[in-house]
Amino acid sequence: MGVDWNTFWPRIVEATGETILMVILTLVFSSILGILMGLLFFVTREGNILQNKYVFNILNLIVNIVRPIPFIILLVAITPITREIVGTTIGTMAAVFPMTIAASFAIARIVENNLISVEPGIIEAAQAMGARPIQIIFGVLIPEALGPLILGLTFITVGLIDFSAMAGTVGGGGLGDLAMSYGYQRFDTSVMVVTVVILILLVQIAQFTGNFLSKAVLRR
Amino acid sequence: MIKFEGVSKVFGTEGKAVQAVKNVTLTVNKGEVFGIVGFSGAGKSTLIRLVNLLERPTSGKVTVNNLEISTISPTELRKLRRGIGMIFQSFNLFNSRTVFGNIAYPLKLAKTNKQEIKRRVKELLQFVGLEDKEDNYPEQLSGGQRQRVGIARALATSPDILICDEATSALDPETTGEILNLLKKINKEYNITILLITHEMHVIRTICDRMAVMENGEVIEEGNVYDIFSDPQSKTTKNFISSVLNDKLSPRLLKKLHENPTVRLYRVIFTGEASSKPILSQVTRKHQIDFNIIYGSINELQEQLFGSLVVEFYGGKSEVDKVVEELSKIVEVREVVHHGS
Ligand SMILES: Nc1ncnc2c1ncn2[C@@H]1O[C@H](COP(=O)(O)OP(=O)(O)OP(=O)(O)O)[C@@H](O)[C@H]1O
Ligand SMILES: [Mg+2]
Numbered sequence: 001m002g003v004d005w006n007t008f009w010p011r012i013v014e015a016t017g018e019t020i021l022m023v024i025l026t027l028v029f030s031s032i033l034g035i036l037m038g039l040l041f042f043v044t045r046e047g048n049i050l051q052n053k054y055v056f057n058i059l060n061l062i063v064n065i066v067r068p069i070p071f072i073i074l075l076v077a078i079t080p081i082t083r084e085i086v087g088t089t090i091g092t093m094a095a096v097f098p099m100t101i102a103a104s105f106a107i108a109r110i111v112e113n114n115l116i117s118v119e120p121g122i123i124e125a126a127q128a129m130g131a132r133p134i135q136i137i138f139g140v141l142i143p144e145a146l147g148p149l150i151l152g153l154t155f156i157t158v159g160l161i162d163f164s165a166m167a168g169t170v171g172g173g174g175l176g177d178l179a180m181s182y183g184y185q186r187f188d189t190s191v192m193v194v195t196v197v198i199l200i201l202l203v204q205i206a207q208f209t210g211n212f213l214s215k216a217v218l219r220r
Numbered sequence: 221m222i223k224f225e226g227v228s229k230v231f232g233t234e235g236k237a238v239q240a241v242k243n244v245t246l247t248v249n250k251g252e253v254f255g256i257v258g259f260s261g262a263g264k265s266t267l268i269r270l271v272n273l274l275e276r277p278t279s280g281k282v283t284v285n286n287l288e289i290s291t292i293s294p295t296e297l298r299k300l301r302r303g304i305g306m307i308f309q310s311f312n313l314f315n316s317r318t319v320f321g322n323i324a325y326p327l328k329l330a331k332t333n334k335q336e337i338k339r340r341v342k343e344l345l346q347f348v349g350l351e352d353k354e355d356n357y358p359e360q361l362s363g364g365q366r367q368r369v370g371i372a373r374a375l376a377t378s379p380d381i382l383i384c385d386e387a388t389s390a391l392d393p394e395t396t397g398e399i400l401n402l403l404k405k406i407n408k409e410y411n412i413t414i415l416l417i418t419h420e421m422h423v424i425r426t427i428c429d430r431m432a433v434m435e436n437g438e439v440i441e442e443g444n445v446y447d448i449f450s451d452p453q454s455k456t457t458k459n460f461i462s463s464v465l466n467d468k469l470s471p472r473l474l475k476k477l478h479e480n481p482t483v484r485l486y487r488v489i490f491t492g493e494a495s496s497k498p499i500l501s502q503v504t505r506k507h508q509i510d511f512n513i514i515y516g517s518i519n520e521l522q523e524q525l526f527g528s529l530v531v532e533f534y535g536g537k538s539e540v541d542k543v544v545e546e547l548s549k550i551v552e553v554r555e556v557v558h559h560g561s
Contacts, residue, residue: 125312128272129326129377130301139325143316217316219357 030103038111095172110152154210227280258434305374364395509535
């Protein structure tokens with residue numbers, strides 16, 4: 001049972017495009033949400049510039065509830081919400097929504113952890129100069145933590161390529177969908193091999209870009 | 221001018237509260253270099269951080285330039301902070317910014333225009349002697365150079381007060397000397413009031429006009445540096461002073477000297493005028509006895525000489541008593557007993 005490679009290559013190109021689109025859109029949305037959440041986490045922490053026990057605890061609770069849910073379960077569990085917000089539960093956009101939710105919370109934690117590693121004395125120096133909290137966040141905290149932040153986002157991106165394959169299996173399209181429907185269900189190893197190779201390449205490209213950018217920021 | 225009135229600071233809540241600063245009353249006058257010395261944990265950092273409200277006092281009043289600061293609004297606080305430069309033991313430079321960027325940052329906060337920032341940063345770099353480092357990042361600089369950047373950054377907005385939290389404690393002796401000279405120059409040229417804390421008496425002796433000694437959150441001694449060096453009251457202060465004046469005999473040597481019961485040791489302290497006159501030889505010659513300086517040092521403090529010598533007198537008991545009596549009228553004389561002095 002062979003595959004007609006002439007008609008198959010365009011499908012691979014299309015699926016690769018879908019995967020990349022899913023990952024990039026998710027990355028954009030979840031970075032915005034995740035960075036905001038992570039910042040809120042950090043600044044409301046005890047002893048910090050906008051210390052607020054209530055905000056911190058509520059945020060912490062939400063993150064701790066959502067984080068441990070396995071992605072495949074989250075994906076299915078939130079389909080009603082996905083339908084409400086995206087309008088459909090099938091297709092690339094429908095996959096982006098649950099991926100964004102899962103990734104945002106992971107990014108929030110990564111952002112928080114990287115900001116904690118910024119020397120408190122540096123924040124204090126900015127405070128002593130009369131900087132406002134918002135000026136400290138964008139002028140000091142983020143620039144100081146940028147190198148590790150980029151590496152953290154790279155880690156998430158690689159994870160998203162993985163997630164996208166999973167989301168694909170529930171009708172999200174992309175390489176995962178292709179691998180499942182051709183490779184798994186029709187026992188065609190060659191299709192499986194091609195998609196896996198492409199996935200590996202995508203991961204390599206993401207990792208390389210991330211390393212390159214963080215190196216440029218860290219100057220080492 | 222900085223004024224503390226009955227200021228206390230308690231950390232933590234009931235049960236495990238730490239009183240870092242206890243009922244401190246202190247005035248730092250405009251244009252002076254005021255140093256606070258104390259051991260680790262004495263509460264020095266906490267006290268200095270009350271000046272720009274990095275810590276809030278639990279009770280008492282802190283007044284800066286006639287403004288009681290604990291009641292001011294956030295906007296006023298930011299304005300106040302721009303008038304107070306601060307430098308730190310660990311420099312706390314922004315690693316993501318170049319030397320130029322570090323010094324420019326407070327100016328950007330103060331909404332200074334680009335050209336003016338450029339001019340001011342160049343001027344400051346020249347002042348601290350780092351003209352050629354403007355494009356370097358902090359990690360490419362030595363400790364002394366980093367502190368110079370810290371100083372330039374603290375001076376950027378032309379503050380009238382500079383507070384220094386152990387500014388030289390991370391530096392080697394030579395670099396410490398350079399940074400202290402720079403601080404003195406800042407005080408003299410710009411008439412900036414400097415409040416510094418340190419655990420090194422050497423720092424106080426080198427640049428301070430007045431000083432305070434802190435222990436367990438309290439100020440236990442305060443005054444003119446010369447006065448405190450020449451007449452310390454508390455044991456802690458005496459210990460701090462011996463660490464730089466080197467005027468204490470080792471217990472072993474002292475024990476050895478006291479093995480001969482006829483030897484009588486005196487500590488003679490010369491201050492002010494007395495330090496430049498041959499008093500010791502005049503008085504001993506008059507009573508025809510000899511003396512031998514066993515140990516001691518003469519130091520310069522605030523452009524005055526200050527001597528502390530341990531002297532042994534050779535002669536009959538009555539002659540020695542007369543010499544001691546006569547000397548006591550001019551300088552301070554104390555008998556050195558077995559357990560040090
Ligand atoms: N934020 C804080 N929370 C709780 N306790 C604190 C805090 N800051 C300081 N302390 C305590 O207050 C006391 C005084 O500390 P402080 O840092 O002012 O001492 P210091 O004289 O500056 O010491 P060092 O020379 O080691 O810097 C210490 O017992 C310290 O543990
Ligand atoms: Mg300290």
